[in-house]
Amino acid sequence: MVPQLFFAYFAMVIVITSVLVITRKNPVHSVLWMLLLFIHIAALYLFLNAEFLAVIQIIIYAGAILVLFLFVIMLLNLKKEELGKRFQRGWTLSILIGAFSIALLLSILGKVTVFPPPGPYSIEAIQREGSIMTLGRLLYTEYLFPFEIVSVILLVAIIGAVVLAKKRRIGG
Amino acid sequence: MEDYLLIPLLPLLAFIVNILFGRKYIRDKAYLISCTAVIGSFIVSVAILFDVIGGKTINEDLYTWVVSGNFRVSVGFLIDQLTAVMLIVVTGVGSIIHIYSIGYMHGDKGYYRFFAYLSLFTFSMLMLVMANNFLLLYFGWEAVGLCSYLLIGFWFEKKSASDAGKKAFITCRFGDFGFAIGVILIFLTFGTLHYVPVFNKAEGFATQTVNILGLEVGLITLIAMLLFAGAVGKSAQIPLHVWLPDAMEGPTPVSALIHAATMVTAGVFMVARCSPLFNLSEVAMHVVAITGATTAVFAATIAIVQNDIKRIIAYSTISHLGLMFLACGVGAYGAGVFHLYTHAFFKALLFLCAGSVIHALHHNDIQRMGGLKKYMPITYITFFIAALSAAGIPGLAGFFSKDEILWYAYASDNPAGKFVWVLGTVVAFLTPFYLFRMIFLTFHSKFRGTHEEERNLHESPRVMTIPLILLALGAVASGWVGIPKLLGGGAHFINFLKPVLGYPEAHGTHVEEWVIMCISTVIAISGVGLAGVMYLIKTDIPMRVAKKLSSLYRILFNKYYVDELYSLIIVRPAIWIADRVIEGFTDAKIIEGMVNGVPRSIGAFGERLRKIQTGLLHHYAIIMALGFLIIALMLWF
């Protein structure tokens, strides 16, 4: 009973804040609501026995990415008038698409009956070694190659950001 | 390689050399190549003639040309008595005309081209007469038509000349179409196109009929009529005679060679060659005889009022070709070929003499000539001899051949025989009349041209007069090989052709034969006499007659308005269709519509498709989302 109540609370907040994120006029407000969203998602990860993920979520998403968004918003320094109208012209079609996609995604719910057999990483097994240790063991053995690729991606992101946002010097 | 192959090969080589190297390298010496080639062919032809007289004939397939299912045609040659005669005519008269052309065409900037075309023509004509199957005959047939077009329109910068060339080719085409269908029918009936098998099997199909639109038409009759259609076109009989007078736009040697001696006689040759087929069909023979006779009279009546020296001779050619067909139509193929042979000499001579006159005066109008006999004696004498021969004055070649025709026409068991004999006799009267009218107006009394022209009058150079003399000898003597038995001769010519053409039947007595001969002689002499009276002595008669019978005069002068009629019912509708329908509709609208329309519609489509790229991220996003949904749906179902 209690876990379901907690889940219900978290789920409700997540949905409400996501709606709020997409509807605010001021982008800073959107970012702030997103912060709330991320914290609740991290809590949900805790529910799912993924402590490491919860921590990563807070540190990277809430701590780095949202701050980056805020920096850029401040950098652009838009006056209130310049923000312009909020919504696009053909918003009904978008709402329809969204509704349709909800319907589609939800329609699979009762359809999948055969699940693959559960893997070796039960809750007890994770709790024995700790979430980080389990994750790390997998990451550095089986998924080493994607791990290295991700590091290259991050490198590219850094270089790209520097190159793109650089001020062009005249005659340079 | 057999000797007879040299006959067509030499002119072919001459053509190739002249056409390839003539413009830059050979130029003025082009005559050497062509003349040697054709004289060489003549020498070989004489040798072949002696072989054939000795009894040897050649029927050889040289090379398989077409093999397609059941259809097999070879390049093969048939040399029998008929071919031998034709070879002599073509190469002999051809050589003389080649020599004449050396002088006549001198200085023309297309000198090498002229001789190249002459050689090509000689080659084509030789292939035509030496063929041993209908397809090779058709090849020669078409090739001579092509050469005729090339040579008539030789001075192609002159619009009337190129128009005349086109007219000749297109008019012939009508006939050639029938001819082609006839050849196809022959193949369908007999399964082969070679002469010998076809003629051997022809008897078996004599009674077979074909159902066309409800009418039962004899199969052989149909084939013969279709083949004759080709002859009508090529030999300028009614109704396809209209091209020959206009063909006089070509140089005079061309008129002499092609439109007197050889190409136009290809029709007669073909009918003679196919005599086994024609003999089986009475209807076809009647058609041939009546067409020939009618054309003969028709052309002769036009000739008596013409003023262009070459046109008079052209109509005379049409008329004499009619006589040849008349002979073939009553079964006297040998007589027809005999007349072909003598006609080659005197008609070519007439043309070459006219060419000599034109060479001196640079125009063709006999009303502006006169009194030329003291300036051009050789031309005058040879012209006179030619006209005597053509008129059928006894002793000369034309007399014997024409007389044979008239006798066999009268004496045949063909019911139309007597009728065509009457027409032939009318022609025998008109021919001397118009020919001597021409001579008296041109050479006698006083010169009617300008003083300028009078000072330039001169006899033609020797290279032109020697051929005239040679042909004159032929015009006199060539008939002597065919003197009929009545007059003590051995009728050698017709006898010679008997193995190929059969011997014509004559149902009449010797007395009748004498009477016919006398009638035609008297008529010929009276024709000359009337011409003399009207144009030498009482020279005002022509004017009075023309005024009294002015409408008749106008009809004759305008050639019975046949050209105008054709222009109205054939030429103008064809041009209208070409202009409005083919060009205006199918070309402009349909084809250009497609050719322009395809890029235009692609462009329009592209224009519309371009609007999808709005440049707005929002639209792209919506389309992406929609795409995702559709794919999900497709995977779902």
Place this chain on the structure above:
Amino acid sequence: MVPLSWYIVLSALVFSIGIIGFLIRRNIIIMLMCIELMLNAVNISFAAFAHYMQDMRGQIMVFFVIAVAASEAVIGLALVIALFRNKPTVNIDEINIMKG
């Protein structure tokens, strides 16, 4: 226990809201945030499956998704800044030079 289907429903909802937001807003920065929203919804789904299938691979996936999402957000924002220099607007309707 919270059944798996609830997590799936939640994930679907958030994802659709992300899509709606992406298609509805004019501000580029908000649109980038909606992308993050969609990625997070997917993360929830992966983590839920990892838990219920007792397979660690779901969490690995989340790890990678977070890393890539971060880099992509960085590049996206750098592009926004570069665009802003040419045309001082964040309204994507006005950035349509690629038209045609």
